[in-house]
Amino acid sequence: MTLLSKTRLGKIHQQLIALQAELGAQYESGLPASDTVVLDQSKVGRLSRMDALQQQNMAQSTLRNLESRLRRVNRALAKIDSGDFAYCDECGENIELARLEVQPEAPCCFACQSKQEYHPQS
Numbered sequence: 001m002t003l004l005s006k007t008r009l010g011k012i013h014q015q016l017i018a019l020q021a022e023l024g025a026q027y028e029s030g031l032p033a034s035d036t037v038v039l040d041q042s043k044v045g046r047l048s049r050m051d052a053l054q055q056q057n058m059a060q061s062t063l064r065n066l067e068s069r070l071r072r073v074n075r076a077l078a079k080i081d082s083g084d085f086a087y088c089d090e091c092g093e094n095i096e097l098a099r100l101e102v103q104p105e106a107p108c109c110f111a112c113q114s115k116q117e118y119h120p121q122s
């Protein structure tokens with residue numbers, strides 16, 4: 001079982017549910033901005049077309065970030081259900097409590113996370 005007390009785990013569970021709702025809402029509201037750029041060719045020049053494309057790219061990368069964060073939140077919630085919460089996905093060690101307080105959806109411990117950032121899987 002996890003090293004978290006029931007109260008603490010309950011709190012984190014609530015936090016994750018709230019985060020899930022918040023990220024979901026952000027994702028929905030970000031969708032229109034990432035849609036294909038429609039431009040009025042008579043009004044816009046080449047520069048503003050590039051601007052529009054850049055904005056679209058930014059919107060899309062924001063969405064991708066939201067999506068992967070949401071996935072982590074869902075995964076964390078599933079881990080609470082299965083009793084695996086607070087264990088690192090990679091090495092199976094306990095994830096630091098301080099880390100979970102800031103980022104309850106963290107899937108792995110600090111050491112494994114750092115390794116992943118050096119070798120991002122895309």
Ligand SMILES: [Zn+2]
Binds near residue numbers: 088089108110111
């Ligand atoms: Zn680890």
